Amino acid sequence: MASNVPERPTLDGLEEKWSSRWEREGVYRFDRSAPRERIFSIDTPPPTVSGSLHVGHVFSYTHTDAVARYRRMRGLEVFYPMGWDDNGLPTERRVQNHFGVRCDPAVPYDPDFSPPDEPSEKDPVAISRPNFVELCLRLTERDEQVFETLWRTLGLSVDWSMTYTTIGRLAQRISQRSFLGLLARGGAYQLEAPTLWDVDFQTAVAQAELEDRERPGAMHRVRFAPADGAGEALIETTRPELIPACVALLAHPDDERHTALVGRDVLTPLFATRVPVMTHRLVEREKGTGLVMVCTFGDLTDVMWWRELGLPVRSVLGPDGRLLEVAWGEPGWESADVQQASAAYGELSGRTINQARRRIVELLEQSGDLVGEPEPVSRAVKFFEKGERPVEIVTSRQWFIRTLEHREELLARGRELRWHPSHMRARYEDWINGLTGDWCVSRQRFFGVPFPLWYPLDDGGAVLHDQPIAASTEQLPVDPSTDVPDGYTAAQRGQPGGFVGDPDVMDTWATSSLTPQIAAGQPAETAGCDEDRKLFEKVFPMDLRPQAHDIIRTWLFSTVLRSQLDYDELPWRDAAISGWVLDPDRKKMSKSKGNVVTPMHLLERYGADAVRYWAANGRPGTDTAFDEQQMKVGRRVAVKLLNASKFALADLPAAAEALTHPLDRALVARLAGVVEDATRSFEDYDYARALERAESFFWWYCDFYLELVKGRRYDPDPSASASVSLALGISLSVFQRLLAPFLPFVCEEVWSWWREGSVHRAPWPDFQELSALASGEGARGEGARERVALEVTAEVLSEIRKAKSQARAPMRAPVRRVLVRDTAERLHALELGTGDLLLAGSIEQLETAAEEEFAVEVELAPNGSREPLG
């Protein structure tokens, strides 16, 4: 076989050399003409573009890439696009600071707008939503270039001609169209209701976007007075500022301590508002006094109690996180002492929650309604995951997607999906079982996909929310803040009898949950893009969803939901869940901890293959500690492959037609077993095991097989070298392909020395083919003995090395005599390897003795002895 092996092979520069060549030659280009059964489609996570990629991204995307490369080598056309998740709050924040602007949907679009030369964070320029979105796009485009460069350096085998963004026109069209479909089928509805609310961003948020944070607080024991005079009612609360919003007190129905109170009314302290004492089965008797205050709204439990018990709303918290003005004495704000209530509340009105809390505690102390000292406590508080203050519950009009009524179907889909590792399904089920409400999808933000809706205004200029005007499918995507609904003129915007656009955008997950559709470019049905529609039908449902475990409740769940609602099927067949990268102290990496590792310098220092090697060692679903040592090991593997390939391929003598030497056949037989194992592992998405098998056998191969056959490989007699020549060609070809999904650059390099085309389009090694070669002519049913021969020969060689090492002799030191004690069967096998062993060990004389225990006696030749070898 012709080969072109460099004098001094090197890893340096391989990333640049091969990534540009792969791009030029379209190695990873997806062939749209492939039939459905030859396609493997991957619904890749679109990374969030704001900020930068960290090693965690490198980690999990490498896992996916290894699988993609494996499937490609199995002869499948791999649909593997990359998306950028650029819509949403993080981008908004960056744009505001970077350009010194803020979005005001009331401002008209200015096509000639350019951002201020000197951005001022304090005094931002108000601009229209379309202008704001343009700036977002400008900034994210730059980020996306950086990301793509990193991915290319890492060697992701993505088809870069199929990249999408979650804010792009296509994503908007698909997202809006899916929403309109839900609306038409009753799957989406709007409701004025208590909603989770972030007071800083001033937007609704979803349950899925919440996280618990431990925060210090104080428990206050507060006295309520029964309205009819007798006794007292003590409650404990961490949120005394909500006392004016109290609508009831609750006790457990069986709690005898409070039976005397139940059914009566009490007066709230300071505000003297009459509220009933009621019972509910979920009140916990052990907590506090066993009596709990229900406010509108302190937390989600309040919402549940409020709903189940039919309590009134008495809301004191504004969307900006400050206490609203309240007209005491008016309906809903009755008080037995209006003057006192107004005076007390006057101290709170307009203050933030924390300010109001401090003040009301003082007021309660003065009035004597605070019992004892507030007791410091630490408790978990719900935060919007991107927020800085706890979420509140504010009543507002929002859009929801029906979720709860599909619980059983979603659980069934979860059982249908093949999870890797399987235990990850529990997280999905836990999440579904814990859902408390439908999915709130509207956000009072700007950089997102707008709702494709307008509302008519009546003659008085009031918004008729219950008569939304939906965009027509042909119009999509629309921005209702600039586009005009059919049947209206632009001049009618905001006029009585005219219309207004829905001011909100969708939750970022409402679009991200459609990545399979977006990636496949699924068009609006009427858009007439037959080619795109055919593509969608070929790749959907997708074969694989790879992602990390922290977004099972968001991305995975919402994608299953949308697919269920729109197509009544799973969006993919398999879900491969990656773990996280932890810092060396096993803490989660996060920007706030300052322990985030950025990947570019790692790629430069160790090379992409080495970094990928580290990543691919992380087993599916398992968190991995960041470890640069592993990258060094990865680099060693890559260098080893260079050198082993050089040894095997440089000036390789003519190969035989068949493997005539028993050790060569045994080697190929073992190789077949490794291939079988690696293949099975890959089929089960266990890339880490596939790597481990291939790698450990590769090291054994270098340490023993290559050493054993050196003599024959350099033997000038072609009849001696022909078999090993063939074996070296076979084995190197197999190793280069087995390792290609993990070390794509070095494997491509060594492949290019002697083979046409890319190793990444070469067929995955076939263990049956290898088995056939190993048991071909000459073996004559001696396969088992041959495999033992290889094993024993290697073990004896190892013993000889040990002896030399202990004698502090060089490895090439001649051995006068070796005595091998072993079972008759193994000694019989050893005969097949004796020739190679003598050369590899520089042995003059080999003797054997049949015994139970394996043992080797080694007698080195005297110092200075350089007698010719026999």
Added chain:
RNA sequence: GGGCGCGUAGCUCAGUUGGUCAGAGCACCUCGUUUACACCGAGGGGGUCGCCCGUUCGAGUCGGGCCGCGCCCACCA
């Protein structure tokens, strides 16, 4: 409080259906420049496999119970 996962050499981790399973790499120590490789090679020390019961001829491997760690979830007043 519920669920899931994990506890194997100083460190990072393999150990597929119970029977060379006590392993690998790193780190450490010793030796060695041999025509694939000093971005190297050969060798060595080091662990009662978290603890306790049980099943079994035999258990890191199965069952039960503890202890510790992590994550997810929860109606934490």
